[in-house]
Amino acid sequence: MAIDRKTVEHVARLARLQLTEEELARYGQQLGAILDYIAKLEKLDLAGTEPLVHPAESSNVFRDDQPRPSLPRPEVLKNAPEKTDDFFIVPKVVE
């Protein structure tokens, strides 16, 4: 069962992935095949089973709220594809 083009397009938009028509069709096909396989989980009786989000199921871990130095600004910015001295550069997002 291939996933229809509209659904793949919607998901790709949610994931911020710009895909071509050909890619939408191909990923739709492959996603369908994978989901067909995953459908075998429907055979299991899961009534009364709680989801296991995490193997350790630990509760929150807190540390003392003590100020510590952050990374120096030049270190933070050194990998930025576009920057000024102190800032990341992005396209204008507010009118």
Next chain:
Amino acid sequence: MTDALELRQSIVSRKVRAIDVAENALRRIESVDPRVKAFLSVSKEAALAQARRVDEKVARGEKTGPLAGVPVGVKDNLCTTDAPTTCGSKILANYLPPYDATVVRKLREADAVILGKTNLDEFAMGSSTENSAFFTTRNPWNLDCVPGGSSGGSAAAVAAGMVPLALGSDTGGSIRQPAALTGTVGFKPTYGRVSRYGLVAYGSSLDQVGPFARTVRETALLSEVISGHDPLDSTSVDQPAPAFLERLERDVRGLRLGVPREYFGAGLDPEVRASVEGAIANLVAKGAVRVEVSLPLTEFGIAAYYIVAPCEASSNLARYDGVHYGHRARGYEDVVSLFSKSRKEGFGPEVTRRIILGTFALSSGYYDAYYNRALKVRRKIQEDFNRAFEACDVIVGPTSPTAAFPVGSKAEDPLAMYLCDVYTVSTNLAGLPGVSVPCGLTKSGLPIGLQIQGRAFDDAGVLRAARCFERELGLALPWPSLT
């Protein structure tokens, strides 16, 4: 290449110099890596400088760490301040991390010599290293075959004698499967045993860093170095790191080997089956106890994994936005097209596929049908293991259903590639320790791996059982042919 323990001993007793060991390893890389392609980058200058520091420490009579002068390879999804960390992805092609991963810091504190960063499937998603954006690593036992993945570079580097030790990461089998396919030992510790700080996240509730080596003793040594609580990883467990090496030997007599019948069903290559069965019989003949166990959820592991891991990946990989670091597309119109174009250009097909799958499974209307259902199956899988461990000490079986396969043979069929991990994904879903040890060669001379899984936090027991197999089988594999 000598054993890491012997190397260290020779260096600290001044029989050999760390600088000579490092130069030898670099020469070995220079001569064989053009064929194997295990390393994405080699840190020659940094390695030589570090080796000199070790020699100076030794000369001054200072205390040296447990890996003094030992060359180590590091998977390229572990952050290093002095070498690029690419994750095998174009999106991080020029990324130089501002901090070291905790395991890398521990290597440095142990006086190890980091030789370079090893190849992987992009973002550790794959079972062959064919998903690396840069090149495919080759299996030293047969260069036409894959080394497994995703930690294929680390596995191949150790198998080919370029380094005695390497670090990998394992989310669904990414240490154990390449170890099996390259005739090395690969260990995935219990979830929480090793810090994930500075390991580039793929599936955060599944990821764990672990070692590769050619022997169990060396594996235990490196495990000891990297284990332990880290305040920078809230999922790392607040327990002291156990002394794996000191208590590695145990009597094989009385060791209860759980053999799940589901691990020997359809899809298992007959040669792999015969080799694994032979290894188990060998230990039983020497006093180990074979216990038939059942893990009925085994056939559902892959399906559950390919919901849980892509869901976590789709969330983790949202950080690659072309703004803070990594690839940025040209010619965007607004901020959304900046994100969408940068991500499209930066991610390869398998990563894109998993992001789409994960985003789909988490999206409105599908969450319960997919993600929540998979998490319930995950609990059932953990319960399966708990039940089985009532009757046995460790669970043994094949690591991978086949030996190494030819480059390109599964590249067009994502699902066929996913099924390589049928025996390994459940370990991660349940958070358990697992190790692969060599148990033989196929008729065509490819390594076969035997997997040992244990109870949560019985890492020491798993390594002891692995040592029993290694000792009793006495394989002494030859060096791979590199042809």
